[in-house]
Amino acid sequence: MTDRDISEIKELLSSPQKIVITTHSFPDGDAMGSSLALYNYLIQGEHEVTVIVPTRYPQFLRWMPGDDKVLVHNMERDKAEQLMSDATLIFCNDINSASRVGDVEKALVSASAVKILIDHHPNPDIDVNYMMSLTEASSTAELIYEFIDRLGDTDKINVAVAESIYAGILTDTGSFSYGSTSERAHQVAGEMIGRGADNLKIQGHIYQDNSLDRIQLLGYSLSEKLTLYPEYRAGYISLSKEELTKYNFRPGDTEGLVNYVTTIKGINFATLIMERNGFIKFSFRSTGNFSVNEFARDNFGGGGHEAAAGGEFSGSLQEAIDKYVALLPSYKDKLLS
Numbered sequence: 077m078t079d080r081d082i083s084e085i086k087e088l089l090s091s092p093q094k095i096v097i098t099t100h101s102f103p104d105g106d107a108m109g110s111s112l113a114l115y116n117y118l119i120q121g122e123h124e125v126t127v128i129v130p131t132r133y134p135q136f137l138r139w140m141p142g143d144d145k146v147l148v149h150n151m152e153r154d155k156a157e158q159l160m161s162d163a164t165l166i167f168c169n170d171i172n173s174a175s176r177v178g179d180v181e182k183a184l185v186s187a188s189a190v191k192i193l194i195d196h197h198p199n200p201d202i203d204v205n206y207m208m209s210l211t212e213a214s215s216t217a218e219l220i221y222e223f224i225d226r227l228g229d230t231d232k233i234n235v236a237v238a239e240s241i242y243a244g245i246l247t248d249t250g251s252f253s254y255g256s257t258s259e260r261a262h263q264v265a266g267e268m269i270g271r272g273a274d275n276l277k278i279q280g281h282i283y284q285d286n287s288l289d290r291i292q293l294l295g296y297s298l299s300e301k302l303t304l305y306p307e308y309r310a311g312y313i314s315l316s317k318e319e320l321t322k323y324n325f326r327p328g329d330t331e332g333l334v335n336y337v338t339t340i341k342g343i344n345f346a347t348l349i350m351e352r353n354g355f356i357k358f359s360f361r362s363t364g365n366f367s368v369n370e371f372a373r374d375n376f377g378g379g380g381h382e383a384a385a386g387g388e389f390s391g392s393l394q395e396a397i398d399k400y401v402a403l404l405p406s407y408k409d410k411l412l413s
């Protein structure tokens with residue numbers, strides 16, 4: 077994003093706008109943190125601002141300031157689509173392609189608003205007017221800070237903005253443990269604490285508020301459903317719909333589950349294969365040099381980051397597992413590199 081882009085955006089924001097902020101399906105902590113940080117910043121001007129998410133998101137993210145104003149597209153479709161078409165300015169957060177917004181894609185693509193992308197995924201492929209796309213950023217939330225900073229508005233980072241940014245950085249770095257955890261990530265997180273974000277309270281909301289079902293699903297997955305392929309430094313957990321139902325699965329309950337597999341000594345490539353409504357969902361993690369972004373893109377119509385990505389498969393759970401297992405030999409060199 078050039079200085080000229082910034083001054084044009086500043087000019088735009090100097091008069092009241094109808095603003096929509098949107099993000100990817102199955103929003104995670106960074107999707108919600110970055111969107112609500114931007115929301116809490118923008119409502120300090122004379123704008124009408126709405127966050128529209130494609131699908132619901134986990135309970136452990138539902139404490140952020142402004143959460144009660146978020147519109148879920150698949151629950152209030154007509155209202156959401158009207159807002160998209162009336163919008164004068166649309167922010168796309170934490171996505172690198174319009175398809176990542178799921179059912180919101182059509183409304184997003186056809187909207188006549190000025191569009192701004194703020195994201196940290198590789199290879200952005202989306203039609204927008206302005207783009208802040210930096211893969212070296214730990215999170216989109218960190219980029220929301222950079223965006224506000226470049227607009228010269230850091231004095232508008234109140235507690236609501238700071239807590240949302242902190243939550244995005246915290247979750248997208250896996251509590252400051254992933255490779256994306258840069259000096260900058262710590263600096264911005266530290267500044268958010270300085271601006272009033274209560275880091276222990278946020279940790280509590282995100283990591284200390286589990287349902288018993290969620291923890292028991294974690295235990296079951298690790299003790300009964302884990303298959304390892306040490307010769308490929310790989311392993312996967314699969315969960316059927318029946319198993320998820322047994323543990324009263326709710327969105328977010330398997331968040332972080334796949335990361336336990338990468339913590340096993342000698343395992344660098346972890347996969348979670350889950351049966352969802354009408355499709356199979358893959359989550360991939362890598363702690364080595366293996367690019368799960370490439371693996372997801374080339375085999376499961378997905379993508380993400382080098383170290384964390386997702387994909388989908390249509391067919392049965394067993395067919396999905398078979399396809400995954402059959403792929404391992406052809407990736408042996410890359411998996412062992």
Ligand SMILES: [Mn+2]
Pocket residue numbers: 106107170196215216248
């Ligand atoms: Mn992110």
